[in-house]
Amino acid sequence: MGIFLLFITFVFQLNAYVLGDDPPFETNIVGGQIADIEDYPYQVAVIQDERLWCGGSIANPNYVLTAGHCVFMAIMPLFVHAGSRYWYNPGSVHEVDFNITYTTEISTTDDVALLHVVEPFVYDATHQAIPKLKNGLMGVVTGWGSSHDQGPQDELFAVKVPIIKPEICNRIFKDTLIGEIHLGEFCAGSYGKSSCQGDSGGPLVVRGRQAGIVSKGLGCSNAQYLTVYADITYFYEWITSHISE
Numbered sequence: 001m002g003i004f005l006l007f008i009t010f011v012f013q014l015n016a017y018v019l020g021d022d023p024p025f026e027t028n029i030v031g032g033q034i035a036d037i038e039d040y041p042y043q044v045a046v047i048q049d050e051r052l053w054c055g056g057s058i059a060n061p062n063y064v065l066t067a068g069h070c071v072f073m074a075i076m077p078l079f080v081h082a083g084s085r086y087w088y089n090p091g092s093v094h095e096v097d098f099n100i101t102y103t104t105e106i107s108t109t110d111d112v113a114l115l116h117v118v119e120p121f122v123y124d125a126t127h128q129a130i131p132k133l134k135n136g137l138m139g140v141v142t143g144w145g146s147s148h149d150q151g152p153q154d155e156l157f158a159v160k161v162p163i164i165k166p167e168i169c170n171r172i173f174k175d176t177l178i179g180e181i182h183l184g185e186f187c188a189g190s191y192g193k194s195s196c197q198g199d200s201g202g203p204l205v206v207r208g209r210q211a212g213i214v215s216k217g218l219g220c221s222n223a224q225y226l227t228v229y230a231d232i233t234y235f236y237e238w239i240t241s242h243i244s245e
């Protein structure tokens, strides 16, 4: 049973079933299709205690980009599984030796973090860095998160989602604990197509470039399809300054 991490009342899109009730963020792929890793070679699984914990993307040979809450809510060491359609059967395993978070404590906004891996990624058909820049209307989000408010999927899924104007998101989220879309966030999704729990930290790509990081939502059912993403454009300087040092 997958549980959306409920931060207060909303949900970070973590695959937080290990934490029990009431986790803060949720996300996995709803309405998508099974995906080949060769088509999404930047996608990685963030593993805690041998379970799928979050998604992430390869930022460069040494760093994975993920959501801040995926780091702050972890209680055990993290590993990265890369290069495979199956999160539990990786092409390569990478130990995380340190992390860099945008905020100093867990936050419902600015939900961005970098994981430094001990064993660098070796680029090949199943391991590639993700280009970062947001510009466009339709994105593809990938992950092993639930497909309909259930537990994680074995296989990687991908789904196309439209990026939605902040005014529309604000109207839908206004009276919920998500509230307004903040600077550094955008929202995306359409009826029956969204990310869900277990997808947190994973990438949303627009025209081949990373536009967002799966952050939070209210659920993954048809009525609650919109997901909030950290906006890569907003965090671009921070990300590039840390991974190029």
Ligand SMILES: *[C@@H]1O[C@H](CO)[C@@H](O)[C@H](O)[C@H]1NC(C)=O
Pocket (backbone or CB within 6 Å): 071, 074, 075, 076, 077, 078, 096, 098, 099, 100
């Ligand atoms: C992230 O880094 C902080 C500061 O070094 C550390 O205390 C924490 O354990 C790390 N979190 C994870 C999940 O590795």
